Structure formats: C-alpha cells, structure tokens
Amino acid sequence: MNMSDITVHFTSQLTNSERRISPNWSFEYLKQRIENFTGIPPNSQQLLLFPTSISTDPVDLSSNDDSTAVLDLNITSDSRVQINDTRPLSEQEDLTNESDIKYFELDEKDYEKRSDTVRRWKQDNQLGRFHPDFKTKKKEQLQNNKVRAQQLCVGARFRTINEIGERRGVIKYIGKVLEIDFENIWTGVEFDEPVGKNDGSIKGVRYFSCKPGYGGFLKPVQVEQGDFQEESLFSDDDEI
Template sequence: MAAAMLTRRDIDALKEYVSAPGNFGQNQAESTVRLHVTHSNLKAEFIELRLDLHMTIDAVMTKLSSHCGTPGGDMLLQLRDNNGKLVAILTDAHRKLGFYSPRDGWVLHIVDTNPNSLSARGWLEDTSKVQKYTMSDEEYKARENTYWKFKEEKLKEDPEWTAEKELCMRRGIPYVPPKQKENIDDEDYMRAEAGALSVGERCEVDPGGKRGVIRYVGRCSGLPEGYWVGVHFDEPVGKNDGSVKGKRYFDCPEGYGSLLRPYKVRAGDYPEVDEFQFSDGDEI
C-alpha cells in the first residue's frame, strides 16, 4: 500500500498543517444544556452536545441527524436522567427542549425506527463492510507530483529531513527534534499527576485537543513503570479498545481507546472532540 511509505510522524505533521485551530475555552450560556447522545444502532456514546433550551424538538432532531445520519422522521427521541431512567419521550416536534427541564449530563437516546437505516447492522462503525480503494506501491511511484517524490527529493538534500522539520521551516520557527523515549524504572512515576484525575471525568488530551472520558487511572502490567490514564475518546482517534498486551483496563470500541501518561491529560468541561490528531511515543 502506498500509505505505508508515510511514517506516523509524517502523518502527524501533515494533519497539524491542514487542521484548523481548535475551539477551546467555550463558556456555557445559561440557556444551554450539555447532553450525552446515544443511538440504538451505534455502540459508542458518540458525542456530547451543548443544546439551547429554546430549540424546538424538531430543530434538535435536525441537529442530531447531522451527527448520526438518522433523519428526524425516523427518530424516536428519549430523554433519560443520569441513572438511565426514562424521563420523557420527545414526540412533540413543536415543543421546546426546555419544556422537559433537561439537566447537564442527561442522555438523549436516539431510537432509529427505520429497519433499513444506514446505521443498522454496523454499516457506520464496521469498516470491514466498506469497499476500500487500494493502490500498489508501483502505481503510486509512477505518479507525478506525489508526496513520496517530494519526500524523496528532500531526503537527498537533507538525510535528516522530516515533514515536521519542513513545516517549521515554512513557518519560520525553530525545529526541535523529538525527545528520545525515557527509560523509566520508577513505579511511582507521575503518581501525583495521576492522583489529580478521576475515572468518569471528561478530559482533553494533548497534542491535538482530542476529547473523551477518563476510564482508567493506575499502573499497567507490561507497560513502562509508573502511572497511566485510560481514555475513551469521542471519536476513533485512539489506538486500542481499552486493552493492551492481552490485558483489559476498560471497555470501548476498537480505535476509541488509548493509555497515556497523565501529563498529557487535562480533566475539565470539554464537551466536544475538536480534531483528529495523534500523539507521540508516550501513547500506547
């Protein structure tokens, strides 16, 4: 595959180059509420939305449709409290969301009533069902003006060239080579930082502003010494399903989980995932 010619660092640098800055530090207005959204055909709690209480249920359904693909006409929308108890079924399209007095952290559960929905039978989550376009290395090398040829020329000029180094040069900022991975033998490494994080808290992970929920805090057998934090991301930007080297630390869909060093994780009010970006060697 041609993509195999790109290293992870190349991909990280390119993603950083084309990604817009994240939307940080949002303040919540008094007329809004933060609700988790789940879907009858999707395994993951795929998003947390900030909704205005003055929105009609019809407008809420339209907004939800843009995130999950289920048309409003095929939705049966349920409002549940923090304990999963059904509070109301939102069937009146013209009534405002605030009529039902939802609270931060409650759940909007979408029941897709269409048996032929695109979300049914795993079509939106199981990538094995999607026919993928492939290109051989030979076909890719035969093309003009490709990244591979650009990289080849750059490496001839500078054997230590990387895409990250190139971007720094274009931006006129100093290039700092990545640190070598530390050889840690302290079993209490980053214990204090881990102690400030709790399972169940929303969080943001650097670099990239990836957001999710903390699902594990502690040591990890088979990984370098010290403390790790397990994060269930809102989007498939992780590296695993909550298990590493045959041991499970938490549950999440494949590609939604990662174990990271605590210094990369900030707990707080982070309701939405910003970007698809990957981190460096301190993430496993």
C-alpha cells in the first residue's frame, strides 16, 4: 500500500534542508537519495534520528538492514536526521582537493528566520506538528497504545491490523523499547513466516528470542489478539 510522502529535516556538516521522502522507500534507497544532496556515499553515512524537534538523544539508524522500509525506521515529519561522514578527514579532503573553498552553512536560528522554507510554509498553514491539535492527537495516540497494550498478553496469538496487510504470529514482549523511542509502548512479536526484521533483539539489546527474520516490533494498536491459526504465506501451488 502506498503512503503519502512526508517532509523531514536533514542536517549534515554542509547541509541544512527539508526534503520530501516516501515511507515506502527502502533504507538503501533513502541513503542513495541522501548522497545526492550531501555527497556522502551510503556506506560512509552515519544516520542519527532525532524523533522530535526537541529530542536530545538520537537513535542510530546505521544498524538497520538496507531492505528496511522507511516506515519501519519511525521517521516522521517531526523528525530530524543528522548525517555524519564516517570517512577519514584525509579521504573527505581528497574528494575535492579544494581546501580553500568556503561552504555555505545555515545554523538552526537563521533557518528558523527564513520565510521561504517548507517549515515556514507548514507553520503558516498549521500542518504537521504545527497544527493546533498536534500535541493533543499525539497524546491520544500514546494513550490508545497504552490501553491496547493492557489488553494484550505475552504468548497469545495475533494478527496485524494496519497498512502492512494481515500477518500472524505470537506476541513475545510488551513494553518499552528505548532503542526505538522513549514514549511508546511496543509489542515484540514472532511472525509465523520470515517477514520480520530481527531475531527479537534491536541495536544489540535483546527483548525476546526467535529465529532471525521472524521478529519485529509493532505498536499495540497495530495488533489484534485472538485465536488466529497459523497460515502460510505460500500455497501448495507455490512449492517447487
């Protein structure tokens, strides 16, 4: 299912801009697009996600698999992504061999003053995090997650109820996952089929155990608990 593009604030040593990206992109493709405006090759990019405009503790996205969808990186229109160049300084300089060039840099305060940015347009039109009801809706979403989490049980069967389509499995964990964010409660699940992103661990921290590629973390509101029998993604006709 295609989803609407979102506008995200990207910063690096040489850039400060807002870019439209698609939640349907893969992490690999996102890094390719980032190279276009930063000049940093994908394998030399360290991407640090600041989930909100007031976040001070970033989430390092570097450990994600290239096939991970942007949707699963939890990047939103309220996020900022800092791109660091991990190459040695000598290699960075060799790329241009023009050390006397002075690059244009725009700090956060100057960027805020500009009237021709996407951020200012969103402010003027009260869109995204600038909508008067943004904080209220975000609070409601957090509360809805909390209520749904209280209705779920570790060990129970489930099916997904969101845009990724119906997937089934077993609930393995319910609680905070600080490697993703600091506010939401998450549901750790083991899918019946290898459609997950991990083995129950994320960024080196283990929350439950399952086979690699079968684990994932979903928001409780994405999960429906019930007596859902295991179904294969493949029919007998698909066997070879």
